[in-house]
Every structure is written in C-alpha cells, then in structure tokens.
Amino acid sequence: xxxxxxxxxxxxxxxxxxxxxxxxxxxxxxxxxxxxxxxxxxxxxxxxxxxxxxxxxxxxxxxxxxxxxxxxxxxxxxxxxxxxxxxxxxxxxxxxxxxxxxxxxxxxxxxxxxxxxxxxxxxxxxxxxxxxxxxxxxxxxxxxxxxxxxxxxxxxxxxxxxxxxxxxxxxxxxxxxxxxxxxxxxxxxxxxxxxxxxxxxxxxxxxxxxxxxxxxxxxxxxxxxxxxxxxxxxxxxxxxxxxxxxxxxxxxxxxxxxxxxxxxxxxxxxxxxxxxxxxxxxxxxxxxxxx
Amino acid sequence: xxxxxxxxxxxxxxxxxxxxxxxxxxxxxxxxxxxxxxxxxxxxxxxxxxxxxxxxxxxxxxxxxxxxxxxxxxxxxxxxxxxxxxxxxxxxxxxxxxxxxxxxxxxxxxxxxxxxxxxxxxxxxxxxxxxxxxxxxxxxxxxxxxxxxxxxxxxxxxxxxxxxxxxxxxxxxxxxxxxxxxxxxxxxxxxxxxxxx
Numbered sequence: 001x002x003x004x005x006x007x008x009x010x011x012x013x014x015x016x017x018x019x020x021x022x023x024x025x026x027x028x029x030x031x032x033x034x035x036x037x038x039x040x041x042x043x044x045x046x047x048x049x050x051x052x053x054x055x056x057x058x059x060x061x062x063x064x065x066x067x068x069x070x071x072x073x074x075x076x077x078x079x080x081x082x083x084x085x086x087x088x089x090x091x092x093x094x095x096x097x098x099x100x101x102x103x104x105x106x107x108x109x110x111x112x113x114x115x116x117x118x119x120x121x122x123x124x125x126x127x128x129x130x131x132x133x134x135x136x137x138x139x140x141x142x143x144x145x146x147x148x149x150x151x152x153x154x155x156x157x158x159x160x161x162x163x164x165x166x167x168x169x170x171x172x173x174x175x176x177x178x179x180x181x182x183x184x185x186x187x188x189x190x191x192x193x194x195x196x197x198x199x200x201x202x203x204x205x206x207x208x209x210x211x212x213x214x215x216x217x218x219x220x221x222x223x224x225x226x227x228x229x230x231x232x233x234x235x236x237x238x239x240x241x242x243x244x245x246x247x248x249x250x251x252x253x254x255x256x257x258x259x260x261x262x263x264x265x266x267x268x269x270x271x272x273x274x275x276x277x278x279x280x281x282x283x284x285x286x287x288x289x290x291x
Numbered sequence: 292x293x294x295x296x297x298x299x300x301x302x303x304x305x306x307x308x309x310x311x312x313x314x315x316x317x318x319x320x321x322x323x324x325x326x327x328x329x330x331x332x333x334x335x336x337x338x339x340x341x342x343x344x345x346x347x348x349x350x351x352x353x354x355x356x357x358x359x360x361x362x363x364x365x366x367x368x369x370x371x372x373x374x375x376x377x378x379x380x381x382x383x384x385x386x387x388x389x390x391x392x393x394x395x396x397x398x399x400x401x402x403x404x405x406x407x408x409x410x411x412x413x414x415x416x417x418x419x420x421x422x423x424x425x426x427x428x429x430x431x432x433x434x435x436x437x438x439x440x441x442x443x444x445x446x447x448x449x450x451x452x453x454x455x456x457x458x459x460x461x462x463x464x465x466x467x468x469x470x471x472x473x474x475x476x477x478x479x480x481x482x483x484x485x486x487x488x
Contacts, residue, residue: 041408041429041430042407042408042409042410043406043407043430044406046406048432049430070408070427070429070430122295124293124296125295125296125299128296128297128299128300129300129302131300132299132302132303132304133304133306133307135300135304136305136306136307136308136311137307140308140310143311151315152312152315153311153312153314153315154312154313154314154315154317154318155311155314156307156310156311156314158324159314159317159318160310160314178402178404178436181370181402181436182367182370182372182434182436183363183366183367183370184317184322184360184363185313185321185359185360185361185362185363186313186314186321186360188360188362188366189310189362211303
C-alpha cells in the first residue's frame with residue numbers, strides 16, 4: 001500500500017490525531033481548558049495537565065491522597081482512559097494520544113527502508129517486554145513512594161517524559177521559543193527513544209507506546225478483558241485469510257500474531273489491519289466470538 | 292515459557308530500574324525540584340516544617356554541575372534549571388507571596404517560567420491571590436533557567452544565593468532557601484537537597 005492509499009484509508013484516524021492534538025496540547029488544550037473553565041481553575045492547561053503516568057505512580061507509590069487533591073482531573077482522565085478501554089479498546093492510544101500520533105506520523109513521513117527498522121514479529125516477546133517495563137515502572141513507584149529505596153531510585157515519571165518534550169516543541173512551534181531552551185538529560189533520552197529509536201527506527205513508529213507507556217500497557221490489559229467479555233474488538237476470520245502477512249506489516253503496534261489473530265494487550269484498535277485485509281472485521285457492541 | 296520471553300521481560304524491567312537509578316542521580320543535579328513552605332526562616336540545614344498544612348521538607352540546595360548527566364554536560368552545559376511545584380503556607384495568617392532569587396550575578400540571566408492556578412505578576416514575581424493557612428498554590432509550575440556564561444564554568448562556585456519567599460504586603464522575608472551552584476571536586480560539599488517528585 002503506498003503512502004497516498006494509506007492516508008486515504010486511514011483518514012479518519014489521522015483526522016482524529018489532529019483533533020487529539022487540539023484537545024490536549026497547548027496552546028490549544030481545548031479539552032483541558034473546558035474542564036478548567038468549568039471548575040474555575042485559572043492555570044494555563046498543557047499536555048502535562050493530563051499526565052499519562054503520574055496517577056499510576058501515585059497509586060503504586062501509596063500517594064492515594066494525590067488522586068483526590070488538586071490533581072484529581074489528571075487521575076480522572078487516566079482512569080477514564082483505562083476503563084474506556086474495556087468497552088472501546090485502547091482507542092485513546094490509537095486515535096487520540098498526541099505522543100503516539102506524532103511518533104507514528106514521523107515514522108510514516110520519513111522514508112527509511114524497512115531493513116533499517118526494527119520489528120518484532122513474535123507478539124509474546126513484544127508483550128513480555130511491554131509488561132517488563134510496566135512491572136519495572138510499578139516497582140520504581142513503590143520503592144520510591146514507600147521510601148524503600150528513595151536514595152537509590154528516582155521517579156521515572158517526569159524525568160523521562162515524551163509528553164513534556166512534545167509540549168515543549170509545540171509551544172516553540174507556536175511562538176514560545178523558551179520552551180525548548182532548557183534540556184535535561186532525561187528529556188534528551190526521551191526525545192531519542194520516543195522519536196528517533198521508537199519513532200524512526202521501529203516499524204510503525206510506536207516504540208514509545210509499546211515499551212515505555214504505562215497507560216498504554218494498562219489500556220491493553222483493559223482491552224483484553226473487554227474483548228473477553230465480548231466488547232468492541234477486531235476479529236480475524238481465518239477462512240478469508242490468504243496468509244499474505246500484509247496485516248503484520250501495517251500494524252503499528254506489532255499486535256498480529258503468527259496465526260494472524262490479534263494480541264489484545266498490544267492492539268490499539270487503529271483498524272490498519274481492517275483496512276489492509278478483508279480477513280479482519282470490527283466487532284461493535286457486545287458480541288461474544290464464535291470460536 | 293520460553294527463555295526469550297523471560298529474558299525480554301527481565302531486560303526491559305532492568306532497563307526501567309536503571310532509568311530509575313539514573314533519575315535519582317539526575318534529580319540532584321539537573322532541574323532540581325524542591326518544596327517551599329512559609330514561614331520557615333533561613334533554611335540553613337535540612338528541616339521539616341510543620342504547621343497549618345502537611346509537613347514540608349526543605350534543605351539548602353547545592354547543585355554540582357559536574358554531577359549532571361553526560362548528555363547534559365555534553366550538549367548544554369551552560370544552562371541549568373531549578374523547579375518547584377509546591378509552595379505552602381504553614382503559618383497562621385494569609386500571605387501574598389512574592390519570590391526573589393537573591394544574589395544572582397548580573398551576567399547570569401535567569402528566565403522565570405511560571406504557570407499557576409493563582410494569577411502571577413511576572414514583573415514583580417508576586418502571586419496576586421493570598422495564600423491561606425494550610426493552602427498551597429494550585430497547579431503550580433515554576434522553572435528557573437540559569438544562563439551561565441562560559442567563563443563561569445571553571446569557577447568553583449558559580450552561584451551562591453537563594454530563593455527568598457517574601458510577604459508582598461510587608462516586605463518581610465518569610466523563608467530563605469540557600470541555593471548554590473558548584474563545580475565538582477572544586478567544591479567542598481556534595482550535592483544535596485531537592486528531589487524530583
């Protein structure tokens with residue numbers, strides 16, 4: 001499938017990416033701005049206002065009070081995304097998340113030959129690595145939060161933050177050049193992994209989402225649960241499959257198994273496989289699979 | 292379960308823990324985050340201030356520029372930052388908070404990047420809304436970015452000043468947190484104070 005064809009077939013998702021940018025990234029941050037307006041918060045909203053990591057860090061670090069404090073909105077957003085993934089799949093990741101959208105877009109826009117791009121075809125290995133990160137993330141949150149190793153470990157939430165890097169670039173793009181003035185080592189590492197290694201040199205451009213996003217990992221688990229319960233999901237129909245593996249090539253999340261079934265913990269319901277092949281069907285509403 | 296899956300799991304978990312360990316070292320030397328409470332007086336040693344709100348830990352901040360990460364020292368050595376998300380009033384009366392960085396040499400420019408749930412006067416560095424006892428400035432983010440001229444980079448002590456938290460109505464300094472930028476082995480004290488969340 002050439003680039004033009006890809007663009008047309010996935011137009012709604014790409015439009016949704018742009019909408020996601022306007023909803024969450026300053027200077028627009030329309031979603032956050034609307035909530036702030038309703039609750040009378042005069043702070044200037046940014047992508048940080050809906051941090052994808054901190055509420056998870058608070059929970060596992062024992063800082064439950066933070067969830068109900070002035071950052072309640074952040075927590076409500078993160079838990080909303082996870083719970084919605086039960087019913088809609090990881091739709092936020094696949095359709096709205098500006099961090100994943102930008103790295104995926106850059107990956108598609110920069111024509112690097114596939115032989116220079118990493119892709120793990122074994123979904124179990126990708127999953128092992130994804131949840132290795134999640135367990136590590138939870139361990140760091142707990143060890144720091146409960147002061148079991150707070151001298152040896154620091155939180156990885158803010159220090160390695162792709163959202164912050166994206167927000168800084170966006171602010172600079174819209175005139176505030178001071179936003180990209182200061183770089184700490186963690187931000188440089190995040191930039192390298194999010195856009196260069198995870199974006200340009202990983203097939204699909206979703207390396208950050210796959211291996212360094214706790215919200216994505218939890219959303220994947222929620223989607224797996226939701227799919228088991230029969231909610232919104234993509235199903236593979238083996239009788240329509242000719243084994244061309246096109247689905248594996250187009251899936252940005254490396255979620256297509258060797259037998260062409262979908263690994264739910266990785267799938268973000270982007271529908272790239274549905275558009276590429278008739279063997280994939282979207283199941284809306286609550287419907288238990290035949291097999 | 293195949294060995295490669297266990298290896299993949301353990302490898303990424305180890306990388307994540309290593310990033311946590313690296314974060315701990317970076318947190319003491321790059322964009323150090325610290326808590327602020329009033330009225331604490333002169334914070335000459337690590338202390339926990341108790342009062343109307345939650346207990347707040349504060350200490351003098353010493354940043355060793357040589358302890359920063361390799362990437363930072365390589366790519367952007369002349370810029371260093373400080374940050375706070377937390378200003379609390381643990382006293383008994385409302386305070387209109389004014390901030391001042393004391394003793395900044397005229398050739399070190401400092402950018403103030405402030406986002407706050409209280410209106411902030413950028414010219415006077417004053418929050419226009421009083422901070423009530425037990426309260427904190429909501430949704431606060433202040434970054435101070437220091438532009439250090441190249442000729443300072445070999446000095447043993449680059450900046451020796453601090454953050455003054457002032458009652459804007461009376462001009463009284465309620466809290467003073469000493470801040471020092473030093474240069475590695477040339478300094479006598481190790482990096483201390485501050486944390487990143």
